[in-house]
Amino acid sequence: MAVGQAKWMVALVLLAGTAVAGESAGERALAAVDPFIGTGGEGHTYPGATVPHGMVQLSPDTQIRSRRDGYGWAAGYRHDDTTIVGFSHTHFSGTGHSDLGDVLLMPLSGEVKYERGDVARPGSGYTSRFDHRSERAEPGYYAVTLDDSGVRAELTASARVGMHRYAFPADRPAHVLVDLRTSMYDYPGKILWSRLRLRADGTVTGYRQTRGWAPGRQLYFAMRFSRPLRGHAFHDTESDVVYRGFPPPADKDPGARAQIEGRQLVGSFDFGPGGREPLLVKVSISPVSEDSAIANLDAEAPGWDFDGIRAAARAQWAQALAAVEVDAPPVQRTAFYTALYHSMLGPTLFMDSDGRYRGPDNAVHQAQGWTHYSTFSLWDTYRALHPLMTLLQPPQRSSDMVNSLLAARRESPYGILPVWSFHGLETWCMIGYHAVPVIADAYMKGIRGFDADEALQAMVASADYGPYDGIAQYRELGWVPIDEEGEAASKTLEYAYDDWSIARMATAMGRDDIAAEFTKRAGNWKHAFDPSTGFMRARRRDGSFREPFDPAASGYGSDYTEGNAWQYSWYVPQDVAGLAAAHGGADRLLQRLDEVFDAKVDPAVFEHMEDITGLIGWYAHGNEPSHHVAYLYAYAGQPWRTQARLKRIMDTQYAPRPDGLAGNDDLGQMSAWYVFTALGFYPVTPGSNEYIIGRPFLPRARLNLPNGKHFTLIAENLDEAHPYIGSATLDGKPLDRAFLRHDEIMAGGELRFTMQATPNRDWGTRPDARPYSQSTH
């Protein structure tokens, strides 16, 4: 539930906090969600309609005012914009890079305009002004009034179909525009080819191929209207075409065109006077073909039941969100359930109703017995998003994710697992081979709906693929040499962790040969550690560190990926004990962590880096390399310091308002961090089957686990004045360690904290009760 910003707090108090009699836990959870959170600032979420992990994300796009690089409009919608361009069917949730925005529809009343117009001159194009007070967004539903046309537009979605309900002014001519020229980030040459076709039965189909983040991406669609067409027009607005071919029939009459192909296509559809009944438009997408899009439409939305589709989407969300039942004040419930909502948007379904999809070879494949997902922002989501999925969603979901990764590897021209893929295609964005820990984490948790032998083979193949990002040199030297490969320090560190996760899974599978090799590789982080400065640094091939060295320096081509030495030097999740030892002991590591958080840092130092935001000292919560850092105090024997740092992060980096996210939500990783941390624990080392206990932020939360059991977290005495864990019991027995094992949670039970005003410097500090990654291995 959410309404415009102005009524914000009022609405929260009135609605979110009051449980309606008979309302299910899921319905109450859904009512607490505010899809506008993250749509301001640089959260890059979208407020539109989708189902959990749905293929269609139907959402309003606002008009870029000044910047042209697309970064700020990566999700299409910016809450501080004042005009809406239209409603498109594909969106990323929280990325720092732009693409999608496919099949943009805009209802028009009166005159048809084919260009967006000048944002500074309202009415100069088809873009319309809107007021946040007219907006309404909830999981699976979005509505807004377009002021310039007077159209009330409502959106809902099933997995592969977006449905629009447009109430037009009754007496003025009603039109719907479809614009295939637009995307989140437009530039000349982006649209490689596209097609619009009006079929004899009134179905509109088409496709476009784009040269965007994933070059060569194809998307097909089918669209039907609830009223008969009175007319239509197809236009190609591209000028300066060297050769167009012979004109098709009646090319001078756009209304007689049955089909148009080109690179700048726009179409309009006319319905006569707006009338009293709203016009319904349903649009399906397909990775495969126009006919397959029609099949998706027939399968999911055979009729014209907007409210039925909306109710089905609600029901899916209610069921998904019911995985956690939270007792907390309304504002906190909204923050929590919105985070949980955002953690269930990606990866997204990318498969037709008949099981066909498109893989990284840009060819069509058939999934048999599993569901194909794409949009794997793995550098982000291996950390907490996928672990959260293993905990709260049915194991089938994680198995499908793994099967999708394995299929992509089979279909990959490079023979490796995805790095950062969407709509089936590889983008090569970010670093690491982080599909590996996603698979290892699932396997270690007993999720087995995939071929483990093939998986291990795929993981090794990916870790051994020499041409990728300095792996050949890493295998040769034990580190990525900065004189041959950029961002070498980050790569060495992340490869070493990924390697550790291979060793874990190989050990569990009895593949000791592989385990031995990758356990050795897991120690390669040591090659990055510079004892003389206490930082992780980039070495040259000759073994020397690159000079000059500035631990504050970041940027493309630097030693680090979206970060600097202050942020990357703590990335040894597989061996925090070793990291402490390298620093000369836990005390020295604790001291360094304090230097991270307590530094006085001018944010201008990161002005050249879009992604490094959410600063607390050098800690940058707005980007992933920092996400585990506050938890390291607990490893180093001072859990109360983790508790204090987490409070600061929770207080400053998340707020239940549009600009409330400290940085890009990154396909749910920021939100998954919030969900875990609010519950009281976090998967610092996916693959270890351990969660580090931070501290609870919710008075009470019940995990309704996919195995049917329940795990309840209770925080007694919890309030602002009692932020520290005094003691804890698990199933009534004292728990004096700062970590939980996955199987302890999955067995069901109760974890009860007693909070207190001051740190308990003894709790959770016994050296014999440290987590896996603190033990010798």
Add this chain to the structure above:
Amino acid sequence: MAVGQAKWMVALVLLAGTAVAGESAGERALAAVDPFIGTGGEGHTYPGATVPHGMVQLSPDTQIRSRRDGYGWAAGYRHDDTTIVGFSHTHFSGTGHSDLGDVLLMPLSGEVKYERGDVARPGSGYTSRFDHRSERAEPGYYAVTLDDSGVRAELTASARVGMHRYAFPADRPAHVLVDLRTSMYDYPGKILWSRLRLRADGTVTGYRQTRGWAPGRQLYFAMRFSRPLRGHAFHDTESDVVYRGFPPPADKDPGARAQIEGRQLVGSFDFGPGGREPLLVKVSISPVSEDSAIANLDAEAPGWDFDGIRAAARAQWAQALAAVEVDAPPVQRTAFYTALYHSMLGPTLFMDSDGRYRGPDNAVHQAQGWTHYSTFSLWDTYRALHPLMTLLQPPQRSSDMVNSLLAARRESPYGILPVWSFHGLETWCMIGYHAVPVIADAYMKGIRGFDADEALQAMVASADYGPYDGIAQYRELGWVPIDEEGEAASKTLEYAYDDWSIARMATAMGRDDIAAEFTKRAGNWKHAFDPSTGFMRARRRDGSFREPFDPAASGYGSDYTEGNAWQYSWYVPQDVAGLAAAHGGADRLLQRLDEVFDAKVDPAVFEHMEDITGLIGWYAHGNEPSHHVAYLYAYAGQPWRTQARLKRIMDTQYAPRPDGLAGNDDLGQMSAWYVFTALGFYPVTPGSNEYIIGRPFLPRARLNLPNGKHFTLIAENLDEAHPYIGSATLDGKPLDRAFLRHDEIMAGGELRFTMQATPNRDWGTRPDARPYSQSTH
């Protein structure tokens, strides 16, 4: 058989004229074919390797020297060029417009060059000089020595696979270049997207989508080498790309690229020293996908038997060419069998080995129980090419053509039959709805391997499709109004003939309603006739003829399509009697025909029109509107005048040398005209089941009919001094009419002419023995 131009006549005498003992009729026919005929001048044929109606046409492409519009290089190869760019896998035979040239391969020795280079500076690029004396071409086989690299290159083909055999200099490094940037007519923006991929097993696959004659055309390929790869490099030579996306692995090392996508791709493959054994390369194409191309490769060329594939291609050609056994001097045999060969190149197979193909909606479809063909140059080929197919090829071939046309109509966004399509896509080239007479002609001849009801429906739908080329107005007014639609006179005339063919088929099917309507429409030619000038002219909507009128005027936007009033005014094949009556009687029509042939015309009057060539007076044999005109004398009661005119045409418009064709071969229409005319009869009115007898040009010819029967044509006394028919017998009985019925031929038998020195002004002139279109209907 053919060798370089220099040894031309010698070779003909030595080889073509001598029947080797034991050689089959087909083998002897094949030996007479010279694929170089038409590769000079503006014949636009190619000399490369293909099987009858094959999907792959593997042929050398020469480098354009000056003109950039592609017209002269429509088939890729011009005999007067001196450099070869490479060998590409798709070619049109005889078109006046350019496209194809897909998957160009070039063997290189020594250094790899990635650009064609400057034609004026040999060695500046990968293009190589060659000498016609090193060339050899025969049906299914082509060979040449590339002087710059010293590579001996041989080409052969199966239906979907081109096989190359490259003998490299032994000691120099051997490479093969694949260039996806090139086509017959290159301009910026033509390549929409393309891909090159090296698979782990050494198979190379890829695709490209082009914006050419058929915008949005996709073609996939797969390629394998007989030797292991030593290395490769993939390059994208496009500059000025706004956004390329993130680079794939090892993007700085072209040799480590497993895949590349872009708009200007070129790749090279290295094989170490040339060695003593030649390198074999096999390349398949597919309309569907790279995987489907691999399947085609596996299905047709699982091994490395170049000679076996060559022998299989020979065998197919020998069988096809054995349809006619000709006794004639060597030069005439070469002209005849080359024409027969050229008449069996198009339309071309366009379907994968599993029956999938791409239709006019650019989507993938499945043929079940029939074979899909494309490249329908219907404005040309409905006249004689398709009628020749019904006579000499198995009825299954014509049925497949009809089924392909009907499928295209089902898949058409416009719901109509193809106009001018290739690779499944509509180009909207030329005028008329001439798929209609192709179908009607097949049906009337008893070919029934298609759904006649659907066919008639498709024919009517195409004839009634208002938005196409003034059909709406034609249906309203009875003529295409020139003030609303260009080339209106030509369109009115050709529509009226097409309409007549619908009426014929509807009558035969008992659909009297349709027959009545289209019989009426068949008379619409009368609206174009201007009694005051005796020309066919374009009317305005108000019924007046467009002024000023110049019967010599031609050009785009004129009243006529690739012609003028002198050429178009005789186009009433469905009612020559009516045409004569309109002129005031047969004598007046004869007089007008003489004016056509005997006019003194400065060819410069057609300098602005590429296609109007081969002038005899106003008669332009190089383009199709004239093709029936010489036969009209026979209709008008003076067969001996037809005989005289045909001799002039045969003597001047065809010669067995590269520049021997008077104009574009137009997918075999020019050649089919030759085959019919040489035999002695011609299908002036496809759909009538009648052939007008011209005169025989061959001493003896035996048609080995697809029904197993034989029809023998004998011309006694035939020589240069005896060019006129004195008398004729059919199966021993006197034949005193200047036409044959299709069933008379198909029944088998013997047609014996006795030729004489002077015209027999009586033979074939009886008014009661005039053909169908001369009788009242």
